[in-house]
Each structure stands twice: as structure tokens, then as C-alpha cells.
Amino acid sequence: MTTFDPAGLTPAQARAMIRRGEITGPTTGFCAGYAQGNLVVLPKALAWDFLLFCQRNPKACPLLEVADAGERSFARFAPGSDIAKDIPRYRVYKDGVLTEEPTDVSAYFAERDDLVSFLIGCSFSFESALLEADIPVRQIEEGVNVPMYNTNIPCQSAGVFHGNMVVSMRPIPYKQVPAAVAITAGMPRVHGAPVQIGAPEAIGITDLAHPDFGDAVTIRPGEVPVFWPCGVTPQAAVMASKPAFCITHAPGHMFLTDVKNTALRF
Amino acid sequence: MTTFDPAGLTPAQARAMIRRGEITGPTTGFCAGYAQGNLVVLPKALAWDFLLFCQRNPKACPLLEVADAGERSFARFAPGSDIAKDIPRYRVYKDGVLTEEPTDVSAYFAERDDLVSFLIGCSFSFESALLEADIPVRQIEEGVNVPMYNTNIPCQSAGVFHGNMVVSMRPIPYKQVPAAVAITAGMPRVHGAPVQIGAPEAIGITDLAHPDFGDAVTIRPGEVPVFWPCGVTPQAAVMASKPAFCITHAPGHMFLTDVKNTALRF
Structure with missing residues (x-):
């Protein structure tokens, strides 16, 4: 077998x-x-x-x-x-x-x-690096799609393409946030470092429980929502x-x- | 005054x-x-x-x-x-x-x-980072242009543009080579890590004393020639x-x- x-x-x-x-x-x-x-x-x-x-x-x-x-x-x-x-x-x-x-x-x-x-x-690429460092990736644990949010961060326009950045969110235990930043900052060809740590409202996100794309995930006590640039951004710009x-x-x-x-x- | x-x-x-x-x-x-x-x-x-x-x-x-x-x-x-x-x-x-x-x-x-x-x-950008780390930049010390060499490393072609990589060379004291690699690897937007360390013939360079562009510099005992991708590469591809x-x-x-x-x- x-x-x-x-x-x-x-x-x-x-x-x-x-x-x-x-x-x-x-x-x-x-x-x-x-x-x-x-x-x-x-x-x-x-x-x-x-x-x-x-x-x-x-x-x-x-x-x-x-x-x-x-x-x-x-x-x-x-x-x-x-x-x-x-x-x-x-x-x-x-x-x-x-x-x-x-x-x-x-x-x-x-x-x-x-x-x-x-x-x-x-981001699959940097998630595997996070998991190797024993940093949890919640949406994998919960078997759902990563939560993604529209932000108020404008992209640089080019010809017909424009729009705001879409970000993905992963809740990270606060002690592991520096490691998560350092690991992903070292992988600029797969989105690189986060754009926001812990203050979703600063980038125009008001309701973590209702992502614009993907699924909501649990944020446990002691965890910080960390936001990375997301590959849905170019697709959204194209569709728009x-x-x-x-x-x-x-x-x-x-x-x-x-x-x-x-x-x-x- | x-x-x-x-x-x-x-x-x-x-x-x-x-x-x-x-x-x-x-x-x-x-x-x-x-x-x-x-x-x-x-x-x-x-x-x-x-x-x-x-x-x-x-x-x-x-x-x-x-x-x-x-x-x-x-x-x-x-x-x-x-x-x-x-x-x-x-x-x-x-x-x-x-x-x-x-x-x-x-x-x-x-x-x-x-x-x-x-x-x-x-490369001016990464040279300033090398100098901050007390790593010598020979052509600055000697007041000449950096030595640059044609290599046998093919670039990926695109339409009418093709050619081999041109590299710049800096002699680095062997103890400082790891630091020079680490520092420049952390700056991928200004050429990043070297492509060759210590073996010029491996990339088709036969005579360090006669660079294809720029000026020859002194290589002192205990120094290793280190080769970085050079911004002359795109200009050479355009001219060709x-x-x-x-x-x-x-x-x-x-x-x-x-x-x-x-x-x-x-």
C-alpha cells in the first residue's frame, strides 16, 4: 500500500x-x-x-x-x-x-x-521558514486560508494599475515577534518584513474578525497581529x-x- | 572663509x-x-x-x-x-x-x-558600509577608479539585450572576507553579495593587472580578490x-x- x-x-x-x-x-x-x-x-x-x-x-x-x-x-x-x-x-x-x-x-x-x-x-515560502523556527502559523494550524485585509497604504501607481496594499495577518506570540520580523526581513523576494505590528488601525484595518479576503483566525492572549504585504495586492490592482x-x-x-x-x- | x-x-x-x-x-x-x-x-x-x-x-x-x-x-x-x-x-x-x-x-x-x-x-552605497566596518576599499585609498573585468558568467537575455556579467574587484584582507560578504549580502539593492572570492580564473579573468574598465589596484600579501556584480553590466548590454x-x-x-x-x- x-x-x-x-x-x-x-x-x-x-x-x-x-x-x-x-x-x-x-x-x-x-x-x-x-x-x-x-x-x-x-x-x-x-x-x-x-x-x-x-x-x-x-x-x-x-x-x-x-x-x-x-x-x-x-x-x-x-x-x-x-x-x-x-x-x-x-x-x-x-x-x-x-x-x-x-x-x-x-x-x-x-x-x-x-x-x-x-x-x-x-508567503508560503516564508511560512515554512517561520515554522522551522517554531513560530506558529495560525491559519495552517486551523486549516483555513490566511486572513487578508485591505489597507490605507497606497501603492505606487504605474500606468493603468493602482490601488492600496493588501496585507496578510498572522498572530505571533509577542516574544517571537522580533524573530518573525528578522526571518521574513531576510526573504525580500517573498514579501520580506512586515509592514505593521500590533496596530491594525494605523493602516486602516478596523475589524480583524472580518477579513476582506480569506478566513478569520484566532488571536490568543499574548499574541500580536503582524501584517505582511500580500500577493493579492497585484491581483487586486489588475482586477481594478x-x-x-x-x-x-x-x-x-x-x-x-x-x-x-x-x-x-x- | x-x-x-x-x-x-x-x-x-x-x-x-x-x-x-x-x-x-x-x-x-x-x-x-x-x-x-x-x-x-x-x-x-x-x-x-x-x-x-x-x-x-x-x-x-x-x-x-x-x-x-x-x-x-x-x-x-x-x-x-x-x-x-x-x-x-x-x-x-x-x-x-x-x-x-x-x-x-x-x-x-x-x-x-x-x-x-x-x-x-x-556600489558606492556598499563601499560606504564596508568603510564603516573598517574594511579597506583599495581604489578609494589609491584615488583611482575601481577595477572592472569582463567575465564568462552569462546574463539572462531579454529581447535585444544580452551579454556577460561585468564585475568589480576589491582586494580584502582574508580575515575580513566573511564580514565583507555578510555586509554586502545584506544590501541586495546595490549589487548584494560577491559572485566570486579568490579564484578569478573560475569566472574567466586571467590578468588582474589589466582590468577591462577602470584602473588596476594593489593587492597586498594576505589579501583576497573579491568580485562583485557591477553596474557596468547593463550599460555594456545596452551598448552591445x-x-x-x-x-x-x-x-x-x-x-x-x-x-x-x-x-x-x-
Whole structure:
């Protein structure tokens, strides 16, 4: 008898299974130690503005890789990958409206040759570093999605893209806050240090119990809510601009890279 | 009697003096503690490829800021600045050939509205951190330009831009090499950690006494040559592509920003 162990898969194995349609669910816990990434695919006409938006807001939008227009592989972070098939579930937007959640978007890449794919760092990477340091990650303990909040922190605009920063929140025991800051500050390619510690109202968050995205989590006595820049920020900026066409990953259904989280520190 | 003290100027004061034509020489030692940057100005048609080249080669090409097309100010790193006048000396290239070294390029910005300005991090920032830690910076001691070498390390290509990494070399006393690595690794926005320590031939450098750019410096007994990614890399890649039009700063004549070197750590 064999047990399916997603943490033990290599990223190439996991991508192959996803490509064959054997995995269609979230990738949380897959390929222990390897970085996962957010996907945004835009027509070339919007790509300059989006690349500039990411360059100007690197904490919320840490770019890991940008493929050439029409390229269907992240050649540097995952040689041999197929961007159009290696994510378990995609979201397709037309004029800013979600039209479809397919498991394969190769038809769109076949239809047009101007699609530019962006791979953006994901907090899964720094959460694994926190867990190694015995710092709790509440939403993993509780088996829910991380709570995310809109803030009053403006992003630097770029062309058609603008908006405020979205943050994720993790309650950290107050004695471990300095370690959590130091660990994540050392990983700038996956959001880096927190933007706020302990004073949600200072960044325009009034009700921790009702996040704007994801799920609420328990904050225990002696714990401090700590807020990190979140990869939903670029997606929110893209959606707000109502692009004629856009593909993203479905939440939690990430792109698995061949690069280890530790390699993202340097 | 007053003595001219360039280190004591604020960046805004120094930019104003440069703008009035009162300073036309190199900016080494200006505005102590503040980051200086490399300038590359390209027509919008080439800007996507160049932005992608920088994104793919962040150690050699650490982008600090990209202005909007036609914008003449680095609004984030130096509010109120004038990109076309605030550098003591520029270089203008046409079809890849250096045609002029003016102190003002506002005529070119007036002539066309498609120019995109890139501000790229500079090793002056990490040298000031090394000096603070009592680590010697030989070319400053000897009053010459830093030695720079072509290597066999290929950059990731992007569109028309390709080439090998150019590195700068500083001889470091062997006991201080770990500190020099740690200090610069903590400053990824100004080139970050070295790419090679002590084995120049491993990256294709055969003769330290004859650098490809800059000047040779003395390597004393007990010192190790340490090689860092160099901001000449993007300029070399641009020149190799022979763009129809390009403006850069003249070597050593940098853009003075309002951002402190220490702020680039985070």
C-alpha cells in the first residue's frame, strides 16, 4: 500500500501529475522546501505597466520571473514547465469579470501569441521558514486560508494599475515577534518584513474578525497581529483596471518551482 | 572663509548646484550616507526589453526606480529632481556610438516624449558600509577608479539585450572576507553579495593587472580578490545592442538620491 505524500514530491513530479489532471486541488504543503508562486498572465499591451507596478511595489509584488511574450514556460524557476497546464486550477477574466475556472489554459496560449506570464513570490515560502523556527502559523494550524485585509497604504501607481496594499495577518506570540520580523526581513523576494505590528488601525484595518479576503483566525492572549504585504495586492490592482483579458491561478492553487525557499534569501 | 565640503551637502543642495552648472566633475564622496545611482535613458520601444533584462539579472542590474515614459524626475528617490540636468555629465549615444558628453540633456527630453529613465543601484552605497566596518576599499585609498573585468558568467537575455556579467574587484584582507560578504549580502539593492572570492580564473579573468574598465589596484600579501556584480553590466548590454538612442551618466558622475544607503537594506 502506498500513501500519497504531496510534501515528498519533487516539483517536477508534482507539475507532471497536475499536467496529467491527477491533481486539481490546492497546493498547500506540496514539495516541502520548494518555493511556490502566484501567476498573472496579461496581454503584452498591459505588460509594461504591470512590470513597472511590480518594480515600484516590490514588497507586495516580488517578481520571481517574467517569461517572454508568448513563452509558455518559466525557464529559470522551472525548466521544462508548462505555464498553461502546470497549475491545478486557473481563473480567466474578460473585461475584469471572472468567466471560467479551468484546469488548462493552453487554448488561450494557442489563440494568441502576445501573452506575458508573471511569477510572483508567495508567503508560503516564508511560512515554512517561520515554522522551522517554531513560530506558529495560525491559519495552517486551523486549516483555513490566511486572513487578508485591505489597507490605507497606497501603492505606487504605474500606468493603468493602482490601488492600496493588501496585507496578510498572522498572530505571533509577542516574544517571537522580533524573530518573525528578522526571518521574513531576510526573504525580500517573498514579501520580506512586515509592514505593521500590533496596530491594525494605523493602516486602516478596523475589524480583524472580518477579513476582506480569506478566513478569520484566532488571536490568543499574548499574541500580536503582524501584517505582511500580500500577493493579492497585484491581483487586486489588475482586477481594478478591468483588463480585456487576464489569467491568474485560482487562490491556493499555486505554481510549483524548482527553486528552494532557502535559495530565495540570496 | 568657507571650505567646499561635498560630503556635507544634502542631495537636494548638490543637485541644485549641479543643475546650475556649478559642479561638473565626479560625485565620489558627495552627500555622505546617501545612495547614488547609475542612469540609463532609452526610448520606450526598448524599455520593455531593458526592464526585463534588469528583472532577470537583479544582482548586476539592481533597479532602484523607473520613471514613466517622458517623465523627467525620479519622483520616489528624489522628489523635485530633474533627470535631464541633475547629473554633472552625461553621455549620449546614437546607434551605439558615443556622440557627446554634455552637462545638460534637456533638449533631448524636449525633442521626444518617449524617453524612459532607469535608476540603477551603485556600489558606492556598499563601499560606504564596508568603510564603516573598517574594511579597506583599495581604489578609494589609491584615488583611482575601481577595477572592472569582463567575465564568462552569462546574463539572462531579454529581447535585444544580452551579454556577460561585468564585475568589480576589491582586494580584502582574508580575515575580513566573511564580514565583507555578510555586509554586502545584506544590501541586495546595490549589487548584494560577491559572485566570486579568490579564484578569478573560475569566472574567466586571467590578468588582474589589466582590468577591462577602470584602473588596476594593489593587492597586498594576505589579501583576497573579491568580485562583485557591477553596474557596468547593463550599460555594456545596452551598448552591445547598438540602440538608436541612449543617454547614460558619464562614469563616476552619478545621480544623487534623497534615500540613505541604510534604507536600501530593507
